[in-house]
Amino acid sequence: MYEFVRGPLALIAFIIFFAGSIYRIAYMLKGxxxxxxxxxxxxxxxxxxxxxxxxxxxxxxxMRRRPIFTVVTFAFHICLVIGPLLLLGHVMLIQESWNISWWTLSETLVDWMTVVVIAGAAFFLYRRLSDPVVKNVTDSSDYILLAITVLPFITGFVAYHQLFAYKTMLIIHILAGEIMLIAIPFTRLSHMLFFAFTRTYYGSESGLVRHSKDW
Amino acid sequence: MVNIQKWDWNTKEKMVADTTGWPNQFEDVQEPYVSPDGEKIASIVKQGEGEYSVCVNGETWEEPFEKLWSCRFTPDGRVSVMSSRDMEWTMTVDGEPWETAYEYIWDPKFSADGKLIVATVKQDDIFGIVTNGTTWECPTELQSISSFVMTPDAQTVAAIAQTVPLGQADVDTYYKGTWSIVVNGKPWENNYVNLYGVAVSDDGSTVAAEHRAAITDHTILVNGVPWSEMYSCTWEPMFHPKKNDEVTAPVRQGGKWYLATNGRIVWDRGYVNILNPRYNVDGTKIAAVVATSFAKWTVAVDDKPWSCTFGECVLPPCFDSQGVTAVAIARDSGKWFMVADGKVIGDPCDNIWPPVFSPDGDKMFYKIEKNGKFYIAVNGKIATGAYDMLWDPILSTNGADVLIRGIEDGKYYRRVVASAAM
Amino acid sequence: MKPTVVKRDLVEDYAIDEGVKKLTPERIEKVVNDVIDNETAGRLWTYLNTCIHCGLCAEACQWYISNDRDVSYAPVTKVKDTIWPMIEKKGKVDAEFIKRAAVISFTECSVCRRCGMYCPFGIDIAYMLLMVRRICARLDMVPLYLQDTVHSHAATMNQMWVKPDEWIDTLQWQEEEAQGYVPTSRIPLEKEGAEIMYSVIGPEPKFLAQLLGNISVIMKVADQDWTMPAYAGWDNSNMAMYSGDFEVMARVERLHHETAQRLKVKKIVMGECGHAFRGAEYDGPTWLGWMSPPIPLIHAIEFYEELLRTGRIKIAKKIEGPVTVQDPCNVVRNRGLGDKLRYIMNAVCEDFVDVSPNKRFNYCCNAGGGVINCGPPWKKKRVEGNRIKAEQLKRTGAHTVVTPCHNCHSGIEDIVDTFKLGMHVKFFSELLIEAMDIPANLKA
Structure with missing residues (x-):
């Protein structure tokens, strides 16, 4: 099982993630x-x-008006992207598979980053449940997306600290990561892909066409 | 048509009037206009409180008016102006008001020979069309006239007119149709929601207009009969110069613009926009302003766009006198360009006016503006001195001479220049 | 997603109430899908796939804040209750849903684009609401008074059913009035080749004719070479842009810009109006394929700033006492004229008191975006839905608020009345006429 999720399934997830992202961006550009x-x-x-x-x-x-949200969202997103990418364990796996590697962060630091992501997710969950505006526009998909996002981190944390059933946890962790990768292009997690485009379009329209600013 | 051969093509230069003293003579002097033959220059002048006249070559009319506006020369060289006395308005020509006065009169147009003056009038809240002082007889009390067109001889006048009164915010009546086309006083049978872009064939037999039935339902009506196709939008139709049963208009379908003739798509390339199509003289070619993509403007001739595009706009195109070369004035980066068959002719200018062509079509003469001064350019080269004010050049019938009408240092000159020398 | 719970007073609107009766599921489905599939593309799709439902846009909206943070007024809610289900259900929504979508998009959102600035992704929420309006317009679900205004545009090419003779007659009357101050004042009609074509919105000749007299005095004092069209094309306003009737919008704008081309002017200067600027500068040209107006367009704020900065107009006596200003969204947030507006305010006022927040962060007047044009039935909600504007203006302690926009002018007047602020509401040109120096040789 471990070999399957770590091997072919990981490859498939990466292919779907990259190919899917390219497809979705191409689709967006065509539109x-x-x-x-x-x-x-x-x-x-x-x-x-x-x-x-x-x-x-x-x-x-x-951002200045909403200091707490700003701190949380930046910490969450930075840790979400940087943590897994610069984790020694992940890089080693990639090296084993495809013989490419890069610089990594200390495991303790990544461990703390994982905590930040989990805490951030908790904060977002709390907002979804408590802020009337957010609550009103929240449906199951929002909870599922949050779960997809945070699950690799929770499982990674549990597995790393070997809190219980390490092997099973590891498999679940890898699976969760793969689900997330696959989900990114095809769900609203694609805001990761589209952020740069929507942001720069709005900035361009505000600046070039409307002679104003968007910040 | 006016016989321009009878004009003086021999006097090389004539200082017709020195207008420098006019501002001291009158309380106010409005912008001048000149006669087509160049022999007269006229301005509306204010002689005192509520006393207006027209000063023609330095002489004012005898009796002043309470108000005057729209001083224009007819093609046969008479001064027309809309004038008011005792709260009533009429048309005054060479100082003589028409016998009938109206609540209001506006939008004068002249027959090609200048003999007939046609305008919109309102009397007792009813709108009408008047020709040389005679208002058409219309069985319907017209609530408004939004625009009118006429044949070159002014014998047929077609107007977009409101035929049904409409109360405030009465959407139901509006949707039933409150507008129609009125031709020489006779309204079409039906009423329509909206009508635009009325056009009449040169022989006066056929009238076409755009019909907007609903938000995305547009079509073209020809003598009251709609094309079989509906479009999400249309622009104004035009007639083939030789065939009164051939009507062409830009139409929009599926977010793109096409050109359609009698309801059939004839330009199928599809553009971001098509504006102002024009036939050449014998109707063998059509040129239109097109946007090939967003903010890329050019001219297409028979559905083939020029390769050069302009960022800002292109003015309505025309063909040379032989009907071969398409010409348009285009704007890019704040400057105007003369463009012929897709090639920029001459330097960029601050303003360019439509050209006149030599009979063989080889030369075009047009007014341009550079740094606040005006010149006549010939095929891209400046061919005259600088004028403070200048009117369009006029070519003699055989094309040998060019009549130039312009003001230098307040003096209005009429000059005749051999076109070969330009 | 459950529909939002909304509490609203019952409002009767003939066009909406009758229109809803004529809707069929087939017609709704056809129109919704046609608009989504054929009239929108990359932007809407990307916005829908990017919005993470974070609700940060809520704080941007004056409707939301003024209604004690009623979630049903939050921008994201307005999207949730309109376009999301339309797309999700592929147009299979019922007539009551369309009715609610019409009420939201026309009477509870002024498409002022403030929320777009609050979205971390730069999602143009106002654009989505305009697409909702487009759908409603194609379903004949536009509030009566707004629709009637669009009918006026479509029939007369002006906003106020002004007939061709009334237009010219009004200009000539105002020319005479102006000659009472400056005897050589003139409104030059149809002067081909003038430097400037001056255009206004329909309500000026209809209700506020003195503004036309004012401009003729200002133009004379500033020695400008200008003209006004005598024929259709003189009106730069465009309620069809806001009703979602883009075909009429484009026709009106095309005529306006082709009138400037016909008169061979160098630029168009337009009176103090915001939505008209937006329609003439952006929405109209964009639909027609122009990046910007073919003949450059200048808003009155820019024009007056230039006249004052270059000394073409000198100030004889500044306006006394505290005066404040409203930033019209469509020329400040959406055009960046906030600093120039402050320059001219300081030039003519002794004590200009700025508002907070100001410039592009300022709140909309709530009258813009066609909301005020929805007419009397919707007035109460519109005015009460902008309590923060009243509070903001009150804090300035000004005796006068300047509104360089017709919609702001009417909207702020309603707010001043309703919240008893005791302020005068004026156009900038009214202050300028009072304060400017008329050279001795021009005086009566």
Whole structure:
């Protein structure tokens, strides 16, 4: 079982993730072309300005207004992406499989990052349940997406600390990670793929066409 | 048509009037207009409180008016102006008001020979069309006239008119149709929700217009008969110059624009937009302004777009006198360009006016503006000195001479220049 | 997802109430799918696949804040209750759903684009609400007064059923009025080759004709070479843009811009209106395939800023006492004229008191986006739905609020009345006329 999820299934997940992402971005670009104005409205300068103001914490007034949310969301997303990517264990697996590797972080640090992701997810869950606006627009898909996102981290944490049934936990962890990879292109987790495009389009339209700013 | 051969093509230069003193003579002097033959220059002038006249070559009309507007020369060189006395309006030509006065009069148009002046009038809240002082007889009390067109001889006048009164926010009546086409006083049988872009064939036998029945239901009506196809949008129809039963209009389907003739798509390439199609003189070619993609404007001739595109706009195209070369004025990066068959002719300008062509079609003459001064350009080259004001050049019938009408330092000159020398 | 629980007073609107009776499931399905499949593309699809339902847009909305944070007014809720189910159910929604979607999109959202600035992804929520309006318009589900205004645009090419003679007559009357101040004042009609074509919105000749007199004095004092069209094409306003009737919108804008081309002017200067600027500068040209108006368009704020900065107009006596301003969304947030607006306010006011938040962060007047044009039935909700605007203006202690936009002007007037703020509401040109220096040689 372990060999299957770690081997062929992982490969399939990666292929679906990359191919799916490329497909979805291509589909989006095709749609953008059909929208006829989108590419004419794009501007590198205003795209960059928008990204600078929205990718650096507290670099726009909305983030400054919501300090807790800003801290949580940045910590959550940074740890979510960086943690798994720079975890020694993951890199070793990739090296074994495809003979490529890169620099890694200390395991303790990644462990703490995992905690941050889990805590962030808890925060988002709490918001979904308590904030009337968010609650009103939340349906099962939102909980499922949150679960898909956080499950690899919870299982990874449990497995790493060998809290119980290490082998089973490891398999579940790998499976959870694979589900997440597969889900990214085809669910609203694709905001990971589309963020740069929606952000830069809005920035470009605001700057180039409307002579204003989007931050 | 006016016989321009009778004009003076021999006097090389004539200073018709020195307008420099006019501002001291009058309380206010409005912008001048010149006669087609160049022999007269006229401005509306204010002589005192509620006293207006027209100053023609330095002479004012005898009796002042309370108000004047829209001073224009007829093609045969008379000064027309809309005038008001005792709260009533009429048309005044060379100082002589028409006998009948109206609540209001506007939108004057002239027959090609200049003999007939046609305008919209309102009297006792009823709208009508007047020709040389005679209002058409219409059985329906027209509530409004939004626009009208006429044949070159002004014998047939077709107007988009409101035939049914409409109360405030009365959407039900509106959807039943409150507009129709009225031709020489006779309304079409049906009423329509909206009508636009009325056109009349040169022989006056056929009238076409766009019909908007609902938000995305548009078609073309020809003498009241709709095309079989509906479109999500249309633009104004035009007639083939030789065939009064051939009507062509841009139509929109599935988010793209096509050109259709009598309800059949004839340009099937599909554009972001098609504006202002024009036939050449014998109707063998059509040129239209097109956007091949968003913000890329050019001209297509018979559905083949030019390779060069312009970022801002292209003005309605025309063909040379032989009907071979398509010409348009285009705008890009804040400058205007003269473009012929897809090639930019001459330097960019601050403004360009439509050209006139030599009889053989080889040369085009047109007014341009550069740095606040005006010139006549010939095929892209400036061919005159600088004028402070300038009117379109006029070619003699054989094309040998060009009449240039312009103001230099307040002096209005009429000049005749051999076209070969330009 | 369960529909949002909403509490609203019952409002009767003839067009909506009658329209809903004529809807059939087949017609709804056909129109919804046609609009989604053929009139939207990459943007809508990407927005729907990106929105993570975080609700951060809520705080942007003056409706939401003013209604004690009633979730049904949050921008994301408005999307949830309209376009999400339409797409999810592939157009299989019922007539009552469309009715609610019409009420939301036309009378509870001013498409001011403030929420777009609050979305971390830059999702243009107002764009989605405009697509909802498009669907409603194609289903004949537009509030009566807004629809009637669109009918006026479609029939007369102006917003207020102004007949061709009334337009010219009004200009000539106002020219005479202006000559009372400056005898050589003129409204030059159809002057081909003038530098400027000045265009206004339909309500000016209909209800606020003195603004036309004012501009003729201002133009004379500033020695501008200008003209106004005598014929259709003079109106730059466009309620069809807001009703979702994009075909009429485009026809109106095409005529306006082709009128400027016909008059061979260098630029169009438009009066103090925000939505008209948006329609003439952005929405109209975009539909027609122009990146920007073919003849450049300048809003009154930019025009006055240039006249004051270059000294073409000098100020004789500044307006006394505290004066504040409303930033029209469509020329400030959506055009970046906030600083220029402050320049002209400071130039003519002794004590300009700014609002907070200001410039592109300022709240919408709630009248824009066609909301005020939905007419009397919807007025109460519109005015009460902008309590924060009243509070914001009150904090300035100003005696006058300047609104360089017609919709803001009417909307703020309603707010001033309802919340008893005791302020005057004025256009900038009214202040300028009071404050500017009329050279001795021009005086009566």
């Amino acid at each position: 953008a072309k059909k929208d006829k104005i989108v590419f004419s409205h794009m501007s590198w300068k205003h795209s960059l300005a928008s990204l600078v103001h929205w990718l650096i914490p507290f670099n726009n007034q909305y």
